[in-house]
Amino acid sequence: MIDVSFFENDLYSVEIQKLEKLLKPNSSIEVAIKREDLIHDRVSGNKFRKLKYNVIEAKNQKQETLLTFGGAFSNHIAAVAKAGELCGFETVGVIRGKELGDNLLQTLQQNETLKFANACGMKLHFVSRSEYREKHAASFYENLKVEYGDFYLIPEGGTNNLAVKGCAEILNSDTSSYDVIACAVGTGGTIAGIIEGSLSHQKVLGFPALKGDFLKEEIKMYTSKTNWDLINDYHFGGYAKVNSALISFINSFKEKHNIQLDPVYTGKMMYGLTELIENGFFSENTRILAVHTGGLQGISGMNEKLKRKGQSLIV
Ligand SMILES: *Cc1c(COP(=O)(O)O)cnc(C)c1O
Numbered sequence: 335m336i337d338v339s340f341f342e343n344d345l346y347s348v349e350i351q352k353l354e355k356l357l358k359p360n361s362s363i364e365v366a367i368k369r370e371d372l373i374h375d376r377v378s379g380n381k382f383r384k385l386k387y388n389v390i391e392a393k394n395q396k397q398e399t400l401l402t403f404g405g406a407f408s409n410h411i412a413a414v415a416k417a418g419e420l421c422g423f424e425t426v427g428v429i430r431g432k433e434l435g436d437n438l439l440q441t442l443q444q445n446e447t448l449k450f451a452n453a454c455g456m457k458l459h460f461v462s463r464s465e466y467r468e469k470h471a472a473s474f475y476e477n478l479k480v481e482y483g484d485f486y487l488i489p490e491g492g493t494n495n496l497a498v499k500g501c502a503e504i505l506n507s508d509t510s511s512y513d514v515i516a517c518a519v520g521t522g523g524t525i526a527g528i529i530e531g532s533l534s535h536q537k538v539l540g541f542p543a544l545k546g547d548f549l550k551e552e553i554k555m556y557t558s559k560t561n562w563d564l565i566n567d568y569h570f571g572g573y574a575k576v577n578s579a580l581i582s583f584i585n586s587f588k589e590k591h592n593i594q595l596d597p598v599y600t601g602k603m604m605y606g607l608t609e610l611i612e613n614g615f616f617s618e619n620t621r622i623l624a625v626h627t628g629g630l631q632g633i634s635g636m637n638e639k640l641k642r643k644g645q646s647l648i649v
Contacts, residue, residue: 336392336398336421336422337421338389338390338393338421340377340421341385341386341390342390348368348369348370348372348373349368349369350366350368350369351366351367351369351593352365352366353365353366353367355590355591356591356608356611357611362619363611363616363618363619363622364622365607365622365624366621366623366624367624367626368623368624368625369626370383370625370626370627370628371594371626371627371629375630375631376413376415376416376450376631377413377416377417377420378413378627378628378629378631379625379626379627379629380501380517380523380627380628381410381412381413381628382413383504383524384493384497384500384524385413385417385488385492385500386496386500386503387496387499388496388500389417389423391486391496392423392486393421395486397423397486398423398424399423399424399426399483399485400414400417400418400423400424400425400426400486401425401426401428401478401482401485401487401488402414402425402426402427402428402487402488402489402492403427403428403429403430403489403490404427404428404430404491405431406429406430406431406434406445406447406448406635407445407447407635407636408447409447409628409629409631409632410491410492411427411429411448411451411456412450412451413492414427414456414488414492415427415450415451415452415454415455416450416454418454419455424457424482425451425454425455425456425457426456426457426478426482426485427451427457427458427459428459428466428478429448429458429460430461430466431462431463432460432461432463434448434460435458438458444638445635446631446634447631447632447635459481475487490521491521491523493521493522493523493552495556497523497527498526498527498556498557500527501524501528502527502530503527504625505528505531505532505533506531510533510536512621512622513535513537513621514536514539514623515536515537515538515539515622515625516538516540516607516622516623516624516625517539517540517541517603517624517625517627518540518541518542518543518600518602518603518627519540519542519549519553519564520543520544520573520599521552522549522552522553522556523556524625524627525538526552526553526555526557527556528625529559529562530556530557530559532559532561532562534561537562538561538562539562539563539564539607540563540564541564541565541568541602541603541606541607542564542565542566542569543573543598543599543602544569544573545571545573565606565610567606568602568603568605568606568609570602574598574636576601576636576640578645579605580597580602580605581597581640581647582646583601583604583605584596584601585648587604594633596628596629596630596636597632597633597648598629598636599627599629600626600628600629603624604624607622633648636648
């Protein structure tokens with residue numbers, strides 16, 4: 335029985351919290367954070383928003399399996415696995431890294447994300463990096479259909495028109511008085527939805543978590559509005575790359591505000607936003623709303639990596 339009420343029900347009142355300790359005393363600027371991370375611990379933040387209308391569509395199409403793609407630490411994989419379990423779908427995750435499948439037990443012991451996905455009942459299908467790059471080929475899908483039967487396909491990272499429609503709901507009447515909306519950017523689906531949901535007096539600022547000149551064009555595929563910009567200075571060397579300044583920022587942010595940020599997306603966004611505020615980027619009396627898009631499930635994987643390199647950990 336497929337039951338998508340987890341997504342349909344509108345009980346997710348998402349708190350907006352002021353971040354007073356981020357500002358100098360007597361600053362006329364206001365900063366707040368919308369806690370989308372509190373929606374659910376795994377179907378978290380923007381991943382809930384991106385899946386909502388896709389899961390409803392899958393049900394309407396009478397599909398019983400969700401299939402998607404991702405890396406071994408992907409927030410999206412964790413979210414799809416849990417969403418499938420909550421709604422009664424079978425799930426298949428096509429995971430980049432053939433070697434991870436060679437010793438599955440060891441992989442599951444060492445990787446929290448895949449362990450979690452597996453525990454939710456997701457079938458993990460490991461492919462080599464070269465096969466993964468060919469994933470849009472028709473033959474790739476045909477082979478997956480032979481193995482898993484018919485499925486509803488959710489693209490890598492979850493971005494499509496229905497995902498953008500869901501992300502537009504991040505903004506609502508509670509957010510209409512803010513002048514600037516800040517969010518992290520991966521594939522661009524989330525910011526496209528936020529732009530679609532924004533009002534004409536609002537400016538949406540995206541902080542890409544990776545190096546990518548292609549992002550502007552991606553975003554323009556999903557929105558024709560122009561009240562947005564990307565700040566490209568805070569990717570920290572690329573996707574999932576971190577340095578000690580970022581880790582210590584995340585730790586001190588938690589200490590000050592009692593809010594956990596993740597190292598891949600929201601930590602970089604908030605680091606950048608804080609620096610822009612300190613550098614006088616925003617005019618007086620600007621009201622800024624940062625969106626906490628979740629992603630906290632990725633912290634343990636990042637800490638494993640940091641531990642191996644002998645670097646300080648996210649606490
Ligand atoms: C996936 C993710 C993003 C990026 O979303 P896109 O729609 O791919 O741009 C941002 N923040 C968090 C926490 C994420 O997990």
